[in-house]
Amino acid sequence: MEDRFLKWLYERMSFFKKPLLVGVGDDCAVLAPQKEKIVVTTDTILEEVHFKPDTSPEDVGYKAASVSLSDIAAMGAKPLVLFAAAALPYKHSGGYAKRIVEGILDALGMFGVQLAGGNYALWSYPAAVTTTALGVSAKPLLRSGAKPNDLICVTGSLGGSILEKHLRFTPRVNEALYLSQNYKINAMMDISDGLALDLSRMMEASKTGCIIFESKLPISEDAIRLSKKDGISPVRHALSDGEDFEILFTMPKQEAKRLLNDKKIRIPISVIGEVSRERAMYFVRANGKKERLKPEGYIHGKRVGDSLKRRDCRNW
């Protein structure tokens, strides 16, 4: 019996490390029991929605794996294995699936994560790639733990991801794991649908509100570049652009002070505001003017308003 893709994949994946006891090739992958809790996430990226028809398959695979790794990071957990399921258009050559797998392995390789199983099926429509990642954590960090007076922090810089970063971002796995192991973090999540929208979800889940300062927002170079193209201010891009895949977290003030002096963290960490008891979100402009912060985001290029009625994606 000859099946080139499977033969290629089995050879490419022939080395399993613990805790993966059985990887590709059987009905299920098998994992050894872990002392820590197991965290699981699943995500889908779609052609024409999350990537373009001419995006390279390596970039598609890299992004598909990275969005799930970002969710594992968002729990302060260590990713272990990933599963990939793809619907692929007939029109592509046989090499397309392999090249997607190579992109997936690029992303997994950064963190020693193993590809443990999956499937693909051909059809007459654009590509859809779903990844499921498993990780472990002694104490997973939820989005619901923010406490009044916590400081609100973000990694990296925000906005303009659509220009380039959304395809080849580095999931904040190492940083979030380091934070979870060395600091008292009360709430953590990744920023996938825009800071303001994801922040509103964290505040909602934590039954708290917040105040955010314009002057403290880490605005990316790409947000500024994009602003010059579309006339929307860099600040608004930083507040509402999707797919930053940075980490949003809250911690007590003393902990934040310690963190800002930690030389082991190699990426920028910004304190952008504070959690409040009042369940409303405020935004303080650079000129001192205080206004309501709307939970708006741009999801895959579509503006999402307060009501979220126009949202086309749901993660649960």
Next chain:
Amino acid sequence: MEDRFLKWLYERMSFFKKPLLVGVGDDCAVLAPQKEKIVVTTDTILEEVHFKPDTSPEDVGYKAASVSLSDIAAMGAKPLVLFAAAALPYKHSGGYAKRIVEGILDALGMFGVQLAGGNYALWSYPAAVTTTALGVSAKPLLRSGAKPNDLICVTGSLGGSILEKHLRFTPRVNEALYLSQNYKINAMMDISDGLALDLSRMMEASKTGCIIFESKLPISEDAIRLSKKDGISPVRHALSDGEDFEILFTMPKQEAKRLLNDKKIRIPISVIGEVSRERAMYFVRANGKKERLKPEGYIHGKRVGDSLKRRDCRNW
């Protein structure tokens, strides 16, 4: 912040049982550690390939969940939680996603499995639904363990699934779990792409061959009905039709003898042949004539030959 679908889902899913500590609503689901090994599988079903455009969304959800549950059953494992990811066409009303979830819950409800997370995204193309299931087993049963002189057994009856059963089959979760806990099973897998093809995979993985007897094949009523329509013999349907989702397993002769007298198994079990040291597959016709058994299957209505070059789906 208002999001009707998520609100509905959170209410519908508000009760988590162990080992699920965090279910829908955060970046990841969280599972408590298990003493047993963890088995994981992921599967995708596509509109126009695995179901029709007019298939009810409840049936789509039921099938999507059941194909993954069948893979968990195929390891002799107990399913615990399931994740669902769907790409859905814009054209459907908001109720479509809910109805898919209801179908998923129908399937999960039979086995006390919890829906622990997922996502959906809308696009301009047909529906694609990916499910990932996690289960536990003290000793997962692999397809690679068949031993010469083992008897080869199948649950239920085979062939003609396309007429009806493929949408509303009962994954053999309870039976496979019972078998794994009460018998010495050497190899086990589910029949998803046709008996002959899946059997060839088991023999390949086990480095064995086999002999199968036409007279012992449990041919389904639907295989006979379908034969009257398409002129292909019922036996050939039983050998090569896909999506039976029955369980194929091998065990020592003494164990098989004991099993055939076990009144606790409520579904038919058939001994269809024997594992051999010679790495070839033979088929003994009802008239005693012995011929080679080709690893052919019909996958989603497409005939799959020896070379598998025309296969459009891969599971790994």
